[in-house]
Amino acid sequence: MSVQQYLIFNLRLQVLIKVFEHLKPEFLKINPNHTIPTIDDNGFILWESRPIMTYLWNQYSTNDSLYPNDPKKRAEVEKMLHFDIGTLYKSIAEYILPMLLRGAPPDQEKEKVMRQKAKILDNILQKQPYVAGQNLSLADLSILAGITFPEVIDYDLVEFSNIQLWIKKMKVELPYYEEFITQPIEDFKTTKANK
Numbered sequence: 001m002s003v004q005q006y007l008i009f010n011l012r013l014q015v016l017i018k019v020f021e022h023l024k025p026e027f028l029k030i031n032p033n034h035t036i037p038t039i040d041d042n043g044f045i046l047w048e049s050r051p052i053m054t055y056l057w058n059q060y061s062t063n064d065s066l067y068p069n070d071p072k073k074r075a076e077v078e079k080m081l082h083f084d085i086g087t088l089y090k091s092i093a094e095y096i097l098p099m100l101l102r103g104a105p106p107d108q109e110k111e112k113v114m115r116q117k118a119k120i121l122d123n124i125l126q127k128q129p130y131v132a133g134q135n136l137s138l139a140d141l142s143i144l145a146g147i148t149f150p151e152v153i154d155y156d157l158v159e160f161s162n163i164q165l166w167i168k169k170m171k172v173e174l175p176y177y178e179e180f181i182t183q184p185i186e187d188f189k190t191t192k193a194n195k
Contacts, residue, residue: 076132080139089146091117125162
């Protein structure tokens with residue numbers, strides 16, 4: 001598995017993890033915050049997917065293709081990673097998770113916020129081929145995992161044409177898209193339907 005594949009896999013652990021496994025005592029020993037994903041890299045414990053991504057890239061990659069060394073290019077990647085966790089994915093999770101986990105009815109106000117944040121991404125992708133510029137980056141991998149998450153409840157963002165074109169491009173460019181994006185979504189849907 002390449003570093004890039006491992007990074008996508010770690011992002012998808014949020015979907016694949018068994019319910020409440022992250023609350024077990026053995027997990028809490030390594031991560032008292034009980035967040036997913038968490039890694040143990042030869043005794044170095046780290047949680048939160050975006051720091052895990054950057055750490056793994058810095059630690060094991062032999063090039064700077066997904067996480068550039070150039071300070072300005074890296075700052076663009078960092079900006080989009082922060083936009084993802086603090087704005088885009090946050091709005092997606094706040095809308096989707098109550099319905100998914102508690103069976104809550106759709107919250108129109110949260111949906112509106114999610115769509116506003118998706119529109120920001122759509123506008124960014126109108127001006128450039130990838131979320132952080134002209135090249136594929138860790139930010140694309142992170143945002144891809146989040147922006148496809150609504151599919152677990154068959155919710156689509158079809159009217160955001162630039163996002164849709166970018167997702168289609170990711171399906172072509174990432175040979176493991178099916179394995180690490182599509183299949184976990186389908187597996188989660190099946191698991192949820194069987195409960």
